[in-house]
Amino acid sequence: MAYSSSSAVPVANGDQVTVIDFRSDTITRPSAGMRQAIAEAVVGDDVYGEDPTVNELQRRCAEMFGMEAALFVPTGTMGNLISILVHCRERGLEAIVGHKAHILLNEQAGIAQFAGVIPRTIQNLPDGTFDLNELRRLIRPTHDVHQPNTRMICLENSHNFCGGKALPLDFVKQVYQIAHENNCVVHTDGARILNAAEALGVHVSEILKYSDSVNMCFSKGLAAPVGSIIAGTREFIDKALRMRKGLGGGMRQVGILAAAALYSLEHVRPRLYEDHLWAAAIAKAARKAGQGVVHISEEGVDTNMVMFEVVKPGLTAHLLADRLLQVTEKEKEDLGESIVVKSCAISPMVTRVVTHNDLNTDMVAMAIKKISYVLEEFGKEE
Ligand SMILES: Cc1ncc(COP(=O)(O)O)c(C=O)c1O
CATH class of the missing domain: 3.40.640.10 (Type I PLP-dependent aspartate aminotransferase-like (Major domain))
Incomplete structure (x- = not known):
């Protein structure tokens, strides 16, 4: 299970791109x-x-x-x-x-x-x-x-x-x-x-x-x-x-x-509970948007991690992580903004998202928007 999140983060032509990093809670910087x-x-x-x-x-x-x-x-x-x-x-x-x-x-x-x-x-x-x-x-x-x-x-x-x-x-x-x-x-x-x-x-x-x-x-x-x-x-x-x-x-x-x-x-x-609430919110949204694309354990999300188990044939954890790094023209139009979500493919079929202290509620809401969009997009693909 090697850590291998995709590294290249695309920057849309002259556009504002919001990059939100969920690869690990180790990426946090001292306040x-x-x-x-x-x-x-x-x-x-x-x-x-x-x-x-x-x-x-x-x-x-x-x-x-x-x-x-x-x-x-x-x-x-x-x-x-x-x-x-x-x-x-x-x-x-x-x-x-x-x-x-x-x-x-x-x-x-x-x-x-x-x-x-x-x-x-x-x-x-x-x-x-x-x-x-x-x-x-x-x-x-x-x-x-x-x-x-x-x-x-x-x-x-x-x-x-x-x-x-x-x-x-x-x-x-x-x-x-x-x-x-x-x-x-x-x-x-x-x-x-x-x-x-x-x-x-x-x-x-x-x-x-x-x-x-x-x-x-x-x-x-x-x-x-x-x-x-x-x-x-x-x-x-x-x-x-x-x-x-x-x-x-x-x-x-x-x-x-x-x-x-x-x-x-x-x-x-004292604020760890907030990470857990964010992870639960991401899991809930992903379960809804990702039917037939990813499976989020029925065991539920206890703490600050969400595992996206890829179930759609032909899709892999790396492809999902890579797509979350991209911003397509259509997506920009549909969402009205450019959001990049960094995640981590921890195995061929599992993409992990981790919440942490360097996030805030707005960033989590944006990430949910992006993740839901991408999962629905994969859901529509033949
Ligand atoms: C469960 C667990 N144990 C131990 C470690 C090792 O910690 P360190 O990176 O400080 O060596 C990690 C790191 O991510 C971990 O997730």
Whole structure:
């Protein structure tokens, strides 16, 4: 599942073209307020543990997650890798990972490449969960010397390639119970865990009491430029601190980035619901206009992502994404304006649209106009 949104954005001859970017929530830029927080950050050398802004961010996050300690890391990919390396120090260990997990598909399977952990895949259901009996079946018996030992279960919440689904709390709880009954730990790739908490209407600590560690990104829906946080027990974070340094992730006066992250918790987190409302509105319009062209999961849109599963014969996710980048003469006449929508073909038949902090209600309304027009146009084509 490679990210490959079409890049060429046409500009109509001398016309005003409005370009609205829905490729990912990672494209967000720091706001004026966030830049000011960055400029004013009090900093120190974080490798010596002396950056007060980083320390404050780590304290705040541990408290928010209901976990003992937290550690600021450069990226979500490194946060997941460090967590896996800390949980799986022995050789020959196995982790059970959903077949659509970001950890597996979009982090170069670093779990195998760098951590030497065997990823054993479990089929993700459309809502990002998996079958619990299948999970029980996949956990290997510890007494059999022939087999690797299952050490961890990875969850992703919200689930990116399952359309931003928030995992039901009861599922997360049962996975945790099964894991602990079998001497395993649970790691949550919660790059967008605050979106999941918002969708479920619970405090994030309610979700994470069923996880031994978590990775959360500030550079996604929270709209900060860089940074992730991992959290777990004090012992886990002490080991993670060493691992981060070993991987080259020790940063110095990084309070300037922690300040952006703190700002995002204060100012961006409270508006995540708006991203979810926008995504739901786009899904609703696309379902109506796109009959026979795209299928939007009946499971519904939980958070800030809408997956357009292309169902019209001859149409592909790339063709749809490309058409959303074009403005035809007829369309200009019909709509009375030129709108370009950037989306992302995440697989041959799935085009993804993600809402985020750099949009506003007018932009979403324009995008709905454009998307509906294009879907109806494909619907009319023989
Ligand atoms: C679910 C999920 N986990 C982890 C990551 C990795 O984050 P980063 O790009 O900061 O390495 C992403 C990035 O999009 C993601 O969507």
